[in-house]
Amino acid sequence: MTGELRVVCWNVERNGRGRNGTEDQRPLVRKIIRSFRPHIVFRQELWGAWDDGKADLYDEARAIGGLMPFMTRPREGRSLKPVGVMIDLDTFEMVQETEHDLPWKSIIDLTVRPKGSDKKLHLASAHLCHFDADMRATEARRIITLADHGRSVMIGVDGNSYPHRTDLEAVALPDWTQVKDRVHYQHRTIPGPNGKRVSDTRPSEILTGNGIYVDLGLHAGTDLGQHCALAPTASLKRLDQGPPQRIDWILSTPDIAKGLIRFEVVATEEVKQVSDHALLFAVFDLATVCEPATTR
Template identity: 45%
Template sequence: MITNEEHVRVVSWNLEHNGIERDGTDHRWHLAMDVLAGLRPHILLRQELTRGHMYGMSAVWAEANRLGGHIPFLARATPESANPTGVYIDRDYFEPVEYYEHATGMWHPISNPVVRLKGAPKRLSLASVHMCHFDPDRRLNEARRLTTLGKPGMAALFGGDFNSYPHAQDEAVSLPDWAEVADSTHFEHRTVDWCGERVSDSRPDRILAATHYDRPPVFAELGQFAATRLGQRGALAPTSSLWRKDQGDMQRIDRIYATPRVAEALISLEVVVNDEIREASDHCPVMATFSLSRLRHALAEPPAHAGDADL
């Protein structure tokens, strides 16, 4: 049963190698679970659930239980990466109705459960995303795949590690100064050719959240939404890397997106950082807080056609 609590909290977090060291030490995992217990997410979008598919998904169920009995969804690991994405939902607030996995040329397949917020008829598509860290062209394909969650009549909310940069002009001054980054591999991974020069790769964000020919964007990027619509400039704080010091300044590569009506229910967007987080992972969690009543209103329309299964 949904309580009298008025908010719905969504957290996206890339926990480096699921908080497990190569020797099996799990101190960082326990530290991360303490952080998440304090944030109390109703929806958790996780990246790097390393080897979470092994041993009957025991690590995934352990995390679900530490969250308070959330329902977990785990995408497949691949031959290229043992770091799958996953989604956890609070069973008191949401009920799952479908599950999809997007794996068309993906480095990390996208975990995509479809849920209903209790008391609202319209389906909400959730997704945890971890875009390819080494290939800008793969990231383009991944971004275009995500646009299928924003087809007319659909409602979606997704987040993750996009390994690329925001496209908004007010953030351009914060992008890496590539002349000062000595790591040539990182330069190749994160830049693209644009009008005859190499620039920071912001193309996935342009596909997902830019306005073209006066058309509205497919999704609202919630950091920019909070900064421009809610006056919360702290929503544009960088998220990664808390550990690496050889790849330039920290950047806002972890983001959350929503279809426009869902975005209208947003109350706040926060990049969470403290000493425990710095020890647990190289990424900060991103937390979006929504008004429960406004989110119900956004999902009050009749459900989209069942043909969504062709995603």
């Protein structure tokens, strides 16, 4: 196979649905995503998309290019903002759909095969727990299992935590003495040396610290010289939680990372209008992605 593989990852605040009578932003959300002509879309915060036979989910997939959408089931007493993946059926054949049930928010995991290729890819979307650092670590370890047995994986993640290679990042970790939202402080920090709480970077270290996954933003920003790939992604609106940080990631196994051509953090005024998260856009060489994976 030849050509580009285009991938979008985006946490759309409240799924673009207005709050307290504010304007419904779903048409703009779909217009923005459609402009990237994606073959894969990783979505977080699909609030309300399950209702009415998943009518909203299918509306979005159809509006952004006739993709096939999949999402996890919302469960009462847990998060009601599920995750999803949408794929271009002109590019991929579906093999299997799996939902990995976890205490707060499930992970969706599609197995697909690029048409004309024998290689199977796992495409997953995850939104790590916003309030419990230990649960985030558990969720990260669950994501690690997707790459077991040499499987090839790409995953879009809202990490609700911070990259662990702080020496390579474009922005410094929060100065927690300056963060006014003390609930956010408890949610995003863990006990550190001398009893002082520090920023939670454990999920990033679990996922990418030993070579199982590549943080594609970091790879683009350092190895490919695309420094804008390290731009912060959230929060684009709140001023009481410290400066924006790079908490949204697209990760992949190294065989897929070899095919990365470019990586963008998109935070235009239109994006900010509909979400507190930037949109991530990655472009790959499809032929490289389809090459057989070597044993890791």
